[in-house]
Amino acid sequence: MSVSQPVASDHQLARLLQIGVVLEEVVEARAHQHAQSFEADLDPEIEALLEHAAEESAEHRDRLAALIDELDAEQIPFEQIEPLVADHYERDRDTDGVLYDQLANEETAYKFYDDLVAAIEASTGEFGIERERLVGTLSAIREEEAEGAEEVTKLMEDRE
Numbered sequence: 001m002s003v004s005q006p007v008a009s010d011h012q013l014a015r016l017l018q019i020g021v022v023l024e025e026v027v028e029a030r031a032h033q034h035a036q037s038f039e040a041d042l043d044p045e046i047e048a049l050l051e052h053a054a055e056e057s058a059e060h061r062d063r064l065a066a067l068i069d070e071l072d073a074e075q076i077p078f079e080q081i082e083p084l085v086a087d088h089y090e091r092d093r094d095t096d097g098v099l100y101d102q103l104a105n106e107e108t109a110y111k112f113y114d115d116l117v118a119a120i121e122a123s124t125g126e127f128g129i130e131r132e133r134l135v136g137t138l139s140a141i142r143e144e145e146a147e148g149a150e151e152v153t154k155l156m157e158d159r160e
Helices: 010-041 044-070 078-088 095-122 131-159
Strands: none
Touching (some): 044 131, 095 131
């Protein structure tokens, strides 16, 4: 499934939104995992950044899930994704590694939503969700991801 072509159906839209949910679940799980790996010796700015990232990802996931519900599509519970993330990624105790990982997460999410909005806007099809609300929700999430990338970049620059 690709976001490089216009979205043609509710089924395709639901699958792309589900990819967004999984992406948000991975970001949330990674942020929690990084915060736990440092335990008591985490820089307060980085801790706040990770907490914000996890909360924002959970909120994005909920917003995407609401859209998917309108399409009557199946959801993947976060509890099924989090252990897969923990098994796949090693915990990184290096602060720079945590920040680079978080930056990559934010940029990946931004790019996904940017491409998804473009694919929806390029589509001439009708969806089970009002197009303006769909694009508005996804554009807002995209902008929050861009702001997150900027926050991480600023924190990285401040640490140099």
